[in-house]
Amino acid sequence: MSESEKQYPRLSTFREAGFISKKQWILPDWLIRIFKWISPLIVIGVMIPIILTIKKMKRPYLWPKVIIIFILSLFFGDLMSSIAHVTFVDNAYSDAVFRTDEDDYMIVPVLYGYSSGHHYFPSNWKDIDDSTSWLTLTFFTLFFTFFAVILIDNKAIRLLILFTYFMVALAPISHKYMHERHHNRPVPVWVDCIYYTGGFMGSGKHVKHHENDIYDWGLLNGYSDSFMNFIIKSYCQWKNVCPIELMSENFTKYEEKFQTDVVKMRFTGDIEGRIKCKRDGHHLLLLEGNH
Numbered sequence: 001m002s003e004s005e006k007q008y009p010r011l012s013t014f015r016e017a018g019f020i021s022k023k024q025w026i027l028p029d030w031l032i033r034i035f036k037w038i039s040p041l042i043v044i045g046v047m048i049p050i051i052l053t054i055k056k057m058k059r060p061y062l063w064p065k066v067i068i069i070f071i072l073s074l075f076f077g078d079l080m081s082s083i084a085h086v087t088f089v090d091n092a093y094s095d096a097v098f099r100t101d102e103d104d105y106m107i108v109p110v111l112y113g114y115s116s117g118h119h120y121f122p123s124n125w126k127d128i129d130d131s132t133s134w135l136t137l138t139f140f141t142l143f144f145t146f147f148a149v150i151l152i153d154n155k156a157i158r159l160l161i162l163f164t165y166f167m168v169a170l171a172p173i174s175h176k177y178m179h180e181r182h183h184n185r186p187v188p189v190w191v192d193c194i195y196y197t198g199g200f201m202g203s204g205k206h207v208k209h210h211e212n213d214i215y216d217w218g219l220l221n222g223y224s225d226s227f228m229n230f231i232i233k234s235y236c237q238w239k240n241v242c243p244i245e246l247m248s249e250n251f252t253k254y255e256e257k258f259q260t261d262v263v264k265m266r267f268t269g270d271i272e273g274r275i276k277c278k279r280d281g282h283h284l285l286l287l288e289g290n291h
Contacts, residue, residue, distance in 0.1 A: 008285040012123040018290030021113040022270045024132045035135040050162045057155045077167025081219035082228045092243035098253045105266035106254045113270045119247040125176035133172035141165040171220040174200040213245035
């Protein structure tokens with residue numbers, strides 16, 4: 001541990017930096033509370049289409065086919081999480097303009113509650129309940145599940161899609177507890193079981209993303225990282241359109257503009273307030289909490 005780390009804590013979560021969010025993630029907290037009351041119906045809504053699809057599949061070699069489809073869904077679920085990570089979460093092809101306010105604070109928009117600013121606050125998912133992340137993504141995937149059941153006649157393809165949706169709903173939990181495990185914090189037994197069977201991500205895979213910023217995007221288990229890296233690198237070479245990590249990019253621009261290693265950030269939106277921090281390798285140190 002460096003001398004700076006002994007003096008200042010690393011940025012970890014919004015709450016630890018003194019912030020309170022207006023909502024935990026995408027949906028308002030009041031809606032999530034309603035979902036918690038009807039969560040048994042939501043589970044049924046997820047499981048019934050899967051069970052009925054399996055029942056309608058042809059009998060010969062049924063369970064080997066189901067197992068193969070399930071294994072494929074681990075890859076495709078990770079691939080979908082990777083695509084969402086590139087485009088929606090980290091906004092890697094953003095043309096957003098770096099901005100500062102009148103007091104020379106870098107403006108950081110916060111649109112999605114505690115889940116925002118992950119490359120500033122790498123343990124930010126610690127502040128989000130597992131039920132919130134699962135119910136939020138299940139709410140969105142149920143919409144697409146309906147269309148998969150209605151429009152996809154091939155039972156094997158339909159089952160692959162349904163299993164993949166299920167995996168996508170688990171991706172934030174895998175991502176959250178990968179960070180918890182990395183920092184030797186408690187992890188639920190059921191998460192550990194999935195992790196040891198290879199379904200959830202190990203910290204070694206995702207740490208690479210925090211070190212290189214622009215590759216290794218998978219959030220479920222990292223199975224799709226090599227494939228996605230190849231696509232991104234090929235597109236970068238072909239079109240000369242390459243990904244960035246917007247938060248790291250803006251941090252660097254601030255340091256260059258003001259010729260300082262102390263970066264002042266003002267958060268606006270779901271979370272409002274200001275902090276001061278600086279780099280220590282791949283980590284950020286909190287010099288002054290919310291003020």
